[in-house]
Amino acid sequence: MTGAAPRATAMRGTDVLIIGGGMIGCALADRLTLAGAAVRVCERGGVASGTTAHGEGNVLVSDKGPGPELALAQLSRRLWPAVLERIAERLPVDAAAVEWEPKGGIVVATTDAGAAALVDFAESQRGAGVRCEDLDANQLAAAEPALTRDVCAAVHYPEDAQVQPAGAATALLAAAIAAGAVLETRCEVTAPLINAGRLIGVQTSRGPRHADVVINAAGPWSSTVSHLLGAPIAIKPRRGDVLITAPMPPTVFHKVYDADYVGAVGSSDAALQSSAVVESTRGGPLLLGSSRRQCGFDDRLRPDSLAAIARRAIRLYPVLAEVAIMRAYGGFRPYVDDHLPVIGPDPRLPGLWHATGHEGAGIGLSVGTAQLISSALAGQTDEVDIAAFTVDRPAVITQSTEPSTKKVLR
Structure with a gap:
């Protein structure tokens, strides 16, 4: 299924809230709307204003040794041209702003x-x-x-390539919005909404936002967000x-x-x-x-x-x-201390997923990460095993990041 567009009905009827409007959050928004989900992106600042705006736009396979991160990089590298071709069909100006350059x-x-x-x-x-x-x-x-x-x-x-990072993020987000996604900037997450032990949304500076699935894609601030939600992860x-x-x-x-x-x-x-x-x-x-x-x-x-x-x-x-x-x-x-991204559901809090910890490789790994999340949410397998990036591993959940007992009911 590499590079294939997800079935438009695979996630129809699923409300997804993405925390973070950087490269990973924008790639998730694009892929999940394509799969039929109703997507909302909550970004506390401006789109691509954090890590994404301060990167070099690398899409690399050269810097990764054999293992799961390299496999994800190879998947992403194969996906990028098809993703950009799809966006260009509807939004040619946005696609051009990506400045895709497969220069090696x-x-x-x-x-x-x-x-x-x-x-x-x-x-x-x-x-x-x-x-x-x-x-x-x-x-x-x-x-x-x-x-x-x-x-x-x-x-x-x-195979090494380069994009203009802010242009790439905004193109992905523009495609998502064209497909029905909702973007809220200056929208900060302040607390979880939990019912019967399940995360059903988040309280924000703009009021409550409910969702079937909440994805923490807040980059370096993912640890802060995860603590607020009661399921801390060790992102530095x-x-x-x-x-x-x-x-x-x-x-x-x-x-x-x-x-x-x-x-x-x-x-x-x-x-x-x-x-x-x-x-x-x-x-x-x-x-x-x-x-x-x-x-x-x-x-x-x-x-x-x-x-x-x-x-x-x-x-x-x-x-x-x-x-x-x-x-x-x-x-x-x-x-992350073990140098692997954190991708997938949080076993401590149903309804919470993470897509973070990519360090300096987030631009290149973004579209592959979005595919892994989309496939997993739809109950499908992928060529790269998402289990390699599980939340439930020592480098991510340590004794110093025990989940909070704070519960907010709505």
């Missing part, structure tokens, strides 16, 4: 140790069906003329920063990053982790990343993070030493 990625190693690790990693990915090709020095120079020649190994991932904010250069002539032609990036993504260290990530945008500026740090919701830009990003980017592309930085921004990724 190149991962490079600048040390012998890094090269050995990259070669082994790529070989394990090939075993899981990922397309990747080793590049020799001449091939690399042809693909990225401005890249440093001080490279020990390079691997090309033709993990901050990342991005530098934006002044507009440039064509200089970088793929998403290019150092092999250290994979280690930084998989690290559980709370201290600053940085690696070189360089990619172009259609408007001309380059996006330079990346950093990871656990600092709560501290929203300050930190010089050490920005300096580390700049140093590593210049190491890959020496030409950047002469390029002006136009601005910098940071945001929060929804982090």
Whole structure:
């Protein structure tokens, strides 16, 4: 059933309330309305104003080793073109704003140790069906003329792609609204509505909102929402920063990053982790990343993070030493200690589902996550087992996140 549109009657008569109007919430709204559900999205701020607005728009398979997250990434990558084609048929302007760019990625190693690790990693990915090709020095120079020649190994991932994240989220939401979904912004969830031990909706700053299914898709704020609903999950904010250069002539032609990036993504260290990530945008500026740090919701830009990003980017592309930085921004990724998303029903509270914890991969994994949720709600199986992302696992439900006894009846 990969890529196939869900049967329009599969969820007819089901009222679904999605908490969060970011990339995951918008993808859910699109998929569930397509399946026939009556969907309402409650967003406490503006659409795509949180993590989604502060991302790079990556749709990657290159940074994930064999396992359930890679399988979800592969599913999502196959779904994206079909989803955009469907949206374009009805909403061509919104679909164009997604800026879908299947430009591929190149991962490079600048040390012998890094090269050995990259070669082994790529070989394990090939075993899981990922397309990747080793590049020799001449091939690399042809693909990225401005890249440093001080490279020990390079691997090309033709399936890697990029979108404009806010454009992608709003296109998905526009498709949902065109199909009947309801959006409420400035609508903050304040308490659960529970009857006979089942979640039947939420109390919001705009009044009660009832639903058969409530999906917590609040990204880094999913922990706060889950505590309010009485079924806490351990989602933490993990901050990342991005530098934006002044507009440039064509200089970088793929998403290019150092092999250290994979280690930084998989690290559980709370201290600053940085690696070189360089990619172009259609408007001309380059996006330079990346950093990871656990600092709560501290929203300050930190010089050490920005300096580390700049140093590593210049190491890959020496030409950047002469390029002006136009601005910098940071945001929060929804982090789980075992580095897997949280997708599926909450066994402690019937009626509550979660779709969160994707950390920096939420843009790419969004449409696959929406398909898994849609299939599960309709009682159907999918090619990726949703059980791999179960809520009921130690990294998500710990002794410090025992469910609240608070009950609100409506």
